[in-house]
Amino acid sequence: MRKPTSYNKGTPTHGSDRRDRHRPMAVYVSDTERAEIERRAELANRSCSDYLRSTALECAPQRQFDRRALLSIIHLHELLCRVELTLKQMLAEHPETTADGLYGLLARIPEAQQRLAEIVGDAR
Known part of the structure; x- marks a missing residue:
C-alpha cells in the first residue's frame, strides 16, 4: 500500500484510488x-x-494579518516618531518652554497609544 505524499515524496497521491485511507484528520x-x-x-x-x-x-x-491594520500601525509609528522629534526640537530651540506646553503635547500621547492598542487588537 502506498503511503501519503508527506511520507513518500515525489509520489503524488492526490486523486489516486490507492490513497491510504487509514489516516483520518479531524477538522x-x-x-x-x-x-x-x-x-x-x-x-x-x-x-x-x-x-x-x-x-x-x-x-x-x-496571510494571517490584515494589510490595512498593518499600514495603520506603521502610520501611527511614524506619527509617534514625529511627536518625539518635535518635542526634542522644541526643547532644544525653546529651553524656556513651560510645563503646560509640554503637558499639552504629552496629553495627546495616551490617545495615540489607545488607537494603536485598538488597531493591534483588531489585527489579531
Whole structure:
C-alpha cells in the first residue's frame, strides 16, 4: 500500500484510488461551517472528504494579518516618531518652554497609544 505524499515524496497521491485511507484528520468547524462545506461539496458533486482534501491541496495559503491594520500601525509609528522629534526640537530651540506646553503635547500621547492598542487588537 502506498503511503501519503508527506511520507513518500515525489509520489503524488492526490486523486489516486490507492490513497491510504487509514489516516483520518479531524477538522473543527461550527454547525454553520459544516452545513456550508456539505452544500459546496454537493454542488461540486463530491464527498465532503474529497471536497476538503482537493480544496486544501489546491489552494494557496492566505496571510494571517490584515494589510490595512498593518499600514495603520506603521502610520501611527511614524506619527509617534514625529511627536518625539518635535518635542526634542522644541526643547532644544525653546529651553524656556513651560510645563503646560509640554503637558499639552504629552496629553495627546495616551490617545495615540489607545488607537494603536485598538488597531493591534483588531489585527489579531
